[in-house]
Amino acid sequence: xxIVAIDTSTKQLSVALSDGKQILAEASYVTSLNHATKLMxxxxxxxQEVRWSPRDLTRVVIADGPGSYTGLRIGAxxxxxxxxxxxxxxxxxxxxxxxxxxxxxxxxxxxIQDARRGTGFVGLYENGQxxxxxxxxxxxxxxxxxxxxTKVTGDxxxxxxxxxxxxxxxxxxxxxxxxxxxxxxxxxxxxDVHSFEPRYLRLAEAEAKWIEAQRHE
Amino acid sequence: xxxxxxxxxxxxxxxTAAAVVRGGTEILSNVVSSQIESHKRFGGVxxxxxxxxxxxxxxxxxxxxLTEAGVTIDEIDAIAVTEGPGLVGALLVGVSAxxxxxxxxxxxxxxxxxxxxxxxxxxLVQELQFPLVCLIASGGHTELIYMPEDGxxxxxxxxxxxxxxEAYDKVARTLKLPYPGGPRxxxxxxxxxxxxxxxxxxxxxxxxxFSFSGxxxxxxxxxxxxxxxxxVIIPEDLAASFQASVVEVLVTKAIRAVKEKGGxxxxxxxxxxxxxxxxxxxxxxxxxxxxxxxxxxxxxxxDNAAMIGAAxxxxxxxxxxxxxxxxxxxxxDLK
Numbered sequence: 001x002x003i004v005a006i007d008t009s010t011k012q013l014s015v016a017l018s019d020g021k022q023i024l025a026e027a028s029y030v031t032s033l034n035h036a037t038k039l040m041x042x043x044x045x046x047x048q049e050v051r052w053s054p055r056d057l058t059r060v061v062i063a064d065g066p067g068s069y070t071g072l073r074i075g076a077x078x079x080x081x082x083x084x085x086x087x088x089x090x091x092x093x094x095x096x097x098x099x100x101x102x103x104x105x106x107x108x109x110x111x112i113q114d115a116r117r118g119t120g121f122v123g124l125y126e127n128g129q130x131x132x133x134x135x136x137x138x139x140x141x142x143x144x145x146x147x148x149x150t151k152v153t154g155d156x157x158x159x160x161x162x163x164x165x166x167x168x169x170x171x172x173x174x175x176x177x178x179x180x181x182x183x184x185x186x187x188x189x190x191x192d193v194h195s196f197e198p199r200y201l202r203l204a205e206a207e208a209k210w211i212e213a214q215r216h217e
Numbered sequence: 218x219x220x221x222x223x224x225x226x227x228x229x230x231x232x233t234a235a236a237v238v239r240g241g242t243e244i245l246s247n248v249v250s251s252q253i254e255s256h257k258r259f260g261g262v263x264x265x266x267x268x269x270x271x272x273x274x275x276x277x278x279x280x281x282x283l284t285e286a287g288v289t290i291d292e293i294d295a296i297a298v299t300e301g302p303g304l305v306g307a308l309l310v311g312v313s314a315x316x317x318x319x320x321x322x323x324x325x326x327x328x329x330x331x332x333x334x335x336x337x338x339x340x341l342v343q344e345l346q347f348p349l350v351c352l353i354a355s356g357g358h359t360e361l362i363y364m365p366e367d368g369x370x371x372x373x374x375x376x377x378x379x380x381x382x383e384a385y386d387k388v389a390r391t392l393k394l395p396y397p398g399g400p401r402x403x404x405x406x407x408x409x410x411x412x413x414x415x416x417x418x419x420x421x422x423x424x425x426x427f428s429f430s431g432x433x434x435x436x437x438x439x440x441x442x443x444x445x446x447x448x449v450i451i452p453e454d455l456a457a458s459f460q461a462s463v464v465e466v467l468v469t470k471a472i473r474a475v476k477e478k479g480g481x482x483x484x485x486x487x488x489x490x491x492x493x494x495x496x497x498x499x500x501x502x503x504x505x506x507x508x509x510x511x512x513x514x515x516x517x518x519x520d521n522a523a524m525i526g527a528a529x530x531x532x533x534x535x536x537x538x539x540x541x542x543x544x545x546x547x548x549x550d551l552k
Contacts, residue, residue: 036309040316040541054321069265070306073272077310081317084276085290194276197269204265210258 002052003059004043004082005182008035008075009067009095009198010113015043016178017050020186023179024050030175035074057088061185063176064092065199066113066121066134072198080196089190094199096123096134096154098176101184103153103169110146110166112139114155121201124150136202139163221294221533224282224318225526226275228311229303229331230357231262233274236522237286237293241530242340245286247516247523250274253397260396261386268306275314282522290322297529300328300539301549302357308545316541327529328539330551331520332358333370335486338513338524346509349480352471354495355487356382356399359467361425361474362551368531370551373474374425381463382489384429388436388459392452402456403492409457413439417466425470432462464498472502482509491518 001020007013013035016026025046031038047054062079065072083090099111106127113121115136122142123134135142140162143152153169203211220240227234231252237245252270256262283290298315301308312328319326336351347367353360359381361374379387382399389398392405415435418428436459443450475483483503489495490512503510517524532538 034544036312037542037544039313040320044320044541054323069268070309073268073306073310074313076272077275077313078317080272080276081279081314082321084280085318085321194280195273197273200269204263204269206259206263207266 001058001186002056003061003182003186004057005061005178005185006039006043006075006079007063007095007098007176007178007181008039008071009063009065010071010176011068012175013038013042014176014178014181015039015046016182017046017052018179018182018186023182026177026179028175028177035071039074039078054086057082057086059089059091059185059190061091061093061181063095063098063181065095066136066201067095069200072200076196076198080193083193090193090196091185091188091190092196093181093184093188094123094134095176096121097125097130098181098184099154100125101128102175102177102180103151103173105151105169107151108147108149109151109153109169110143112152112154112156112159114158115202120155120159134201221530222288222292223295223297223526223529223533224279224290224293225297225329225522225529226279226311226315227299227334227520227522227525228271228275228307229299229301230307230520231256231267232520233271233278234520234522235278235282236526237282237288238341238523238526241337241527244341244523245288246282247521248278248281248285249519249521250278257396260390262304264304264306267304268310271307271310275310279314279318290318293322293324295325295327295529295533297327297329297525299331299334299525300543301331301546303331303547305545305547308547312543312545316543320541325533326539326541326543327532327537328543329525329528330549332360332362332486332551333528334524336362336364336484337528338486338517338521339484339511340527341517341523342513343511345484346482348478349482349484350471350474350478351484351486352467353487354381354467354485354489356380356386358487359427359429361471363474363478363480368535372551373478374427374470376427376429377420378428378430379433381427381429381467382487384433384463385489387433391437391440392455399489399492402460403494405453405456406460406494409451409453409455411458411461412454413458415458415462417462419466425474427466427470429463432459460494464494467495468498468502471499472506472508475508476506482511485510485512486518488519491515
């Protein structure tokens with residue numbers, strides 16, 4: 001098995017190669033959101049270093065959101081085009097699940113991405129399993145009934161008061177890692193490549209307004 | 218020598234498109250997935266919605282383009298893609314897909330300027346004779362481009378405010394015509410008369426530049442004034458009057474450019490090239506002035522990927538490749 005794992009969903013770009021048993025190569029960069037220019041040169045260099053050619057690949061694992069819309073599209077388009085043109089498997093993994101898993105701990109953990117105005121993309125994971133649904137909601141509402149031994153990872157700095165009762169994951173383990181993504185996706189069922197889309201977890205603003213307007217008619 | 222096969226991708230606005238073109242002149246396939254039905258409800262293209270649709274459709278159109286052409290990716294000599302100008306989020310989908318294809322199969326990658334694509338759409342129907350002048354008219358562009366030779370572009374005139382297509386859309390909105398309004402104005406104009414005598418905006422005597430915002434305001438004022446006086450506007454006449462002004466300015470400046478620059482061909486490109494009024498005006502003027510007029514057939518006027526494949530052949534032959542660090546360039550200049 002030769003897996004390439006790609007995460008472009010947050011401000012960090014992360015790419016990894018794995019044989020399904022271990023992480024062979026992994027690189028992460030936090031840059032000013034220029035994933036479009038960095039992703040392919042980075043992937044090309046890593047492939048050269050482990051001496052794989054693109055045609056050796058058997059599976060693409062992609063963090064499919066939620067996250068930055070533009071970032072998600074760069075990763076999703078690259079991943080689905082690679083899977084399509086090489087005739088290989090495509091496996092999406094939630095970015096929030098990846099954040100929770102990258103924190104490395106067992107137990108109960110909430111992954112949060114800041115989505116402005118007190119809202120976030122949030123998901124609660126317990127020993128690697130999603131509890132309820134990932135959603136776009138007010139962070140204060142989401143965490144208010146959680147037990148105090150819950151850990152929190154992600155954009156915790158934006159929600160200091162809301163998260164005051166909880167244990168914040170150390171910054172060293174807060175970044176989503178493509179190596180972890182590759183391992184999470186190694187054994188999962190692939191999806192249909194052509195119809196694959198990222199999970200934005202939120203409608204485009206114009207679409208939301210249009211739906212709202214229809215409701216009032 | 219066998220002619221190179223180029224797989225081309227275009228996603229700069231609201232069409233997701235892929236094509237296979239042989240030698241820059243022969244279309245083997247030209248697949249366009251239009252999003253127009255989705256954007257109708259918003260009265261215009263919404264960039265975020267367009268970008269999402271591109272991701273949904275991109276691999277379908279690439280696959281259809283290869284299948285219809287009857288070729289495999291291994292037989293393709295290069296991957297071409299629109300790198301700009303356009304909507305950045307939309308462009309990025311095509312650029313990301315093209316880079317993935319180029320990387321996966323170690324093929325040359327060629328970034329193409331969207332307007333160069335519109336110009337070279339003409340080469341899919343007729344060989345170009347340099348030097349030539351090209352009139353670009355679309356929803357986002359109104360430009361006169363002088364080409365002394367293959368692959369060399371000199372922008373000699375451009376709009377200082379609205380693009381011609383933009384003015385069409387705004388006038389259509391004033392007349393409460395459904396989106397996209399341009400073709401409907403053209404249709405109405407066929408049966409109307411130029412009764413309003415709107416101004417022709419020529420700017421400075423020697424200028425090849427355009428301006429359409431003043432004309433647009435005149436049209437909107439005419440409608441509002443009529444409404445206030447309780448008069449009925451005949452939409453056909455309003456459309457014909459507006460179109461007469463646009464066409465006269467476009468045609469006159471384009472013809473003058475050909476004569477002053479010493480070309481023999483006038484090329485027309487962009488969505489507004491589908492406009493019947495403009496086609497008629499240009500045909501008559503070119504006959505009178507003994508200039509060869511080259512207008513792409515209707516299906517090559519709008520955004521498509523075959524034109525990108527046609528424009529890519531010159532940089533391909535010149536060995537001008539892009540790298541895997543290629544970015545979408547929403548404000549890319551034509552050079």
